[in-house]
Amino acid sequence: DSGVTQTPKHLITATGQRVTLRCSPRSGDLSVYWYQQSLDQGLQFLIQYYNGEERAKGNILERFSAQQFPDLHSELNLSSLELGDSALYFCASSSSPNTEAFFGQGTRLTVV
């Protein structure tokens, strides 16, 4: 158990819908990272937060947004979903921006 909790574990939704994925980092970790992993794309970095502030951005689509709340949990919002958004979404946390990261078990999103 990494200490990082992601909910839900599985999500099936229809095209055009909006979903919210939640991540609770390890106790005390200030950095949160989000990733998308699909079969043909590898592990794609989406966005990183540190203590509530956006720290780095990857190839995150405009339809996607995220935030980190004062209690340090984070949410990734995916809207106007397309079939191609079906993937595993991982959250990770670390105590500071360049220390080792701990990954959650992921949310498997299926868009039908």
Add this chain to the structure above:
Amino acid sequence: SQQGEEDPQALSIQEGENATMNCSYKTSINNLQWYRQNSGRGLVHLILIRSNEREKHSGRLRVTLDTSKKSSSLLITASRAADTASYFCAPRGAAGNKLTFGGGTRVLVKP
């Protein structure tokens, strides 16, 4: 980009053999991290080696770092079927750049 590139892309060995994989990167680093991912699971941190270290051990894992060549290697000794996974390196700068990953090395350990 701070992303590391792992080599080879895939590796198949017999149980009990050693597995070696390499990582190359392009910019200066503060540390370099190795991770393992079992199929469909989240990445698991294996070892962090700092830029002023040359070698580090953890159980059956040995990591080396050559900052002059901007490269690192991960050696798994006496491999087991449970070592079957993808392995990724992540070079990290002092400022805490994006934590990005390359394509990884897929290791298959055959019983």
